[in-house]
Amino acid sequence: MATTPERTLPLVSIIVPCFNAGDTLPETLESARAVDYPSVEIIVCDDGSTDPLTLQVLSELGDDVRVVRQENAGLPAARNAAIAAARGAYVFPLDADDKIHPDYARAAVEVFEADPQVGIVHARVLRFGDAEGEVGYDDFSIGKLLNHNMIHQLSWFRRADWETLGGYDEKLRDGREDHEFWIRIVSTGRTVVKLDELYSIYRIRATSMNHTMTHDKLARIYAEIFRNNSEFYLEHLEEYFTERYVERARLAHWSLRYGKVEALIEGHPRAYGAVRRVAATARRLRRH
Known part of the structure; x- marks a missing residue:
């Protein structure tokens, strides 16, 4: 350019x-x-x-x-x-x-x-x-x-x-x-x-x-966003819901795949620290 x-x-x-x-x-x-x-x-x-x-x-x-x-x-x-x-x-x-x-x-x-x-x-x-x-x-x-x-x-x-x-x-x-x-x-x-x-x-x-x-606060915020832009949302309603369902399918996939890991982390705080340390080590290795 x-x-x-x-x-x-x-x-x-x-x-x-x-x-x-x-x-x-x-x-x-x-x-x-x-x-x-x-x-x-x-x-x-x-x-x-x-x-x-x-x-x-x-x-x-x-x-x-x-x-x-x-x-x-x-x-x-x-x-x-x-x-x-x-x-x-x-x-x-x-x-x-x-x-x-x-x-x-x-x-x-x-x-x-x-x-x-x-x-x-x-x-x-x-x-x-x-x-x-x-x-x-x-x-x-x-x-x-x-x-x-x-x-x-x-x-x-x-x-x-x-x-x-x-x-x-x-x-x-x-x-x-x-x-x-x-x-x-x-x-x-x-x-x-x-x-x-x-x-x-x-x-x-x-x-x-x-x-x-919080979820309640987010709900109020996005209600305001929708009210401000309702005509644009209605104009692109099919695109909105297509993406919505794609996102739901993606979340369901990851929940099925990693749900047990998340449950382990929630039930054992030390496991959360271990996961974070592994992630930090991986980032350092990528930089070298």
């Missing part, structure tokens, strides 16, 4: 919602500053932080980072506030504990500029923190997207689409706001492109929102 000349490259915006994330924000911003692209703005939205460390980190930021502030309103509202202040043609939401690969911006812009129909550019995802290695995601299809999210939050989109669609749903404070937003973008006829590089760098924490979600 031909490289876009430097003088014509559009401005891009890296937006960082932040609530009491002073322990990780410096590392996140260091990765944003290291992006190899000539026209980048970095905007942090302080979502009503209260802890002294975060307030100190924010007060010491240089002129290369713009800070907008609001009363605590949740992650979707903080993203919206930062994007509202952004001037870039393309936007990248970077949570205050994650990182971005230096080459991600340039690669995404080349895709957007080459095809005006593209609405989302995402990439392979590398974990760090409490777990390591690549996060496996299914290939994109509308049926899959309506069932579960295979587009990571660390993905690029057009600011114009954000404005047209009204931004992230601020009612989804408990999560999946990115999934709902991707569905709305795709419902406009936009296409999705995945880069075959590990450009999204995602911190794993055992206490993160995604790891502590």
